[in-house]
Amino acid sequence: MTVLLSGNAWVNPFLGALESAQIALGGVAHALGVTGESHGQPAWPWAKRLAVEILLIDAGVARQLALALAATGSALLLAITGLFWRRLRVVLFGAAVLAAWFAPWPDSSLWLADAVPTSFQTTPFTxxxxxxxxxxxxxxxxxxxxxxxxxxxxxxxxxxxxxxxxxxxxxxxxxxxxxxxxxxxxxxxxxxxxxxxxxxxxxxxxxxxxxxxxxxxxxxxxxxxDGDGWPVPVALPALDVRCGAAPAKPLADWRANQRLRAVAIDTGGPPREDPRWQTLLLFRDGALPSPSDAARWAANGDASCVAVTPGAWNAFAGMAGIDAQRFAGSQLIADRDGWLRAEAKPGDPAWANATLLCAAGGGRAERVAHTRTDPLTSLLLRIDAEPVRYVKGGYVH
Ligand code: HEC
CATH class of the missing domain: 1.10.760.10 (Cytochrome c-like domain)
Structure with missing residues (x-):
């Protein structure tokens, strides 16, 4: 599924810091007017960017780059100190030159990749x-x-x-x-x-x-x-939610870092609301319940928050790999960070046979192990314990 960093615990924060520095540099260049826009967003001004995707795989190169950066940083520091500390100037300048000279820069093809003006552009997933x-x-x-x-x-x-x-x-x-x-x-x-x-x-x-x-x-x-689970983690797409008779609002405002369960409803009413998550009801386009119906559900303690953006049913069915015609009764769970993680097929309300589609530890879907707690609680605990650390195009998200 995702490229995961194991062993070298320092690599992840190091690459994360490099990534932030690189994006900040692009932002500064744009703010200073060095670069304009490309396709409506700030353009990346240089022909190269850090090839974090390579550094991630090859911790040896990442280590060498870290050393080279440290050596170059020390050289700068020594030189600056030398400017102010007259008595030791010669020694400090000498040390600075040595540090810069011996900085072990890896071959640039190992840590730089070709960039394009839109390299760092993205848009929200909706x-x-x-x-x-x-x-x-x-x-x-x-x-x-x-x-x-x-x-x-x-x-x-x-x-x-x-x-x-x-x-x-x-x-x-x-x-x-x-x-x-x-x-x-x-x-x-x-x-x-x-x-x-x-x-x-x-x-x-x-x-x-x-x-x-x-x-x-x-x-x-x-x-x-294919039975392989999701090849890359899937985020909850942005959509509008209407709870009971209240006005619709963006999913992100409503969810506010809670776990989410999406339930595809065909016939029959909504499930009970459950304190372990917020329930998002999906209906086929054209079959949305009226606000007064939803308000009645809320009064009964049933789930009453409905995805109102057209196409939500098909989008979730697509991500679940289920034909939209057969999606009714399916459920999906998203973790607190907004990653979709697990799916239960229709007729499996207890999540006994749930599939963890996005396991943080590896690529393949796994049957959730039965433990002494109920299967859903153990699934939720496992999801919480293994947050997704998504590395996309080499970049830690
Ligand atoms: C005429 C056939 C053709 C059409 C039409 C076409 N593609 Fe492609 N696409 C290709 C081929 C061939 C490649 C591999 C090119 C290569 O590796 O040099 C490719 C590669 C890609 C890649 C991989 C790029 C990468 O970074 O490696 C993406 C993404 C992609 N296409 C998206 C699209 C999208 C989106 C459309 C429609 C808007 C589209 N393609 C239409 C033939 C096509």
Whole structure:
């Protein structure tokens, strides 16, 4: 699933700090007017960026880079001290030169990667974008990438290069902003032949971001169907929630770091509200309950908060890897950090056979072990104990 850092506990914070420093540097360059915008967001001004994705895999290079940075930092410090401490100036300058000289910089190809102006751009993952992106994907991309994103569209075999499957680690290895750039500009082989057409003239920025959101749904759903769980962690998509008869509000405001259970309701009423989580009711488009019905549920102590953004049912069914027609009765659990983690199939209200789709420790879905507590509580405890540390495109999120 996700690239996890084990063993070298210092690597994660070190790379996190490098990442923050790099993004801050880009922000400063933008604030100073060194760089303008690209596609409506601040542009990354340089042709290179830190290849955190490589450093993550190779702790040896990360260590060498840390040493080189420390040596260079010491050289600077010594030189500055030398400016003020006249008596020791010669010694301090000498030490500074030595430290800078012997800083063990690894080969730059090991820690720098090609960047594009949109490298660090992202947009929020939303139900509205997934819905919009699904339609655009079918029209523009499926012919090569296939309806399910496995790279098996009708035109795939006739192309110079086979399109990659998104049902795997691809999206986890790429920065969103770099995929955005490639979809806009197209891709070329080393000899310059075009391998994928660019869509800059045909799709707006928002369209392209929406398709990238839909690719995340294809990746998640495909992983479940293959029995592998989610290849990359899936965040709760943004949507609007209406509780009882109150006005709708954004999911993030309503959830406020609580666990969430999403329940796909077809016929029948909502489940009881449960103190272990907040329940989000999903209804098919066109079948939303009226505010007065929901208010009555709330008065009975039943769950009464409904996802009102159109397309929510299909987006959640897609992520769960379940056909939207058969999604009724399914449940999904999100952890306090907003990552979707586990799924229970229809007819399994006790979560006895729940599937942990996003286990922090490894890639494969696991049956939740029965322990002495009820299966759902042990699942929740396990989810809490193993938070997702998502590393995307090498960047710790
Ligand atoms: C004419 C066939 C074709 C169409 C249409 C097409 N692609 Fe591709 N796509 C490819 C091929 C081939 C590759 C692999 C190119 C390579 O590696 O050089 C690719 C690669 C990609 C990648 C991987 C980029 C990376 O970072 O490795 C993404 C993401 C992608 N396509 C998204 C899309 C989206 C989104 C659309 C629709 C807007 C689309 N593609 C339309 C053929 C196509």
């Amino acid at each position: 139900v509205a974008a997934v819905t919009h992106g699904a339609a655009l994907y079918a029209r523009n991309c499926a012919i090569c990438h296939g309806d399910t994103g496995r790279g098996d569209g009708p035109r795939a075999a006739s192309l110079v290069r086979w399109p990659p499957t998104v049902v795997g680690p691809l999206l986890g290895h790429r920065l969103d902003g770099e995929m955005f750039w490639r979809v806009m500009q197209g891709m070329q082989a080393h000899d310059g032949t075009q391998t994928m057409p660019g869509f800059a003239g045909r799709l707006t920025d928002a369209d392209t971001w929406a398709i990238l959101d839909y690719l995340k749904v294809l990746a998640a759903g495909g992983g479940v169907q």
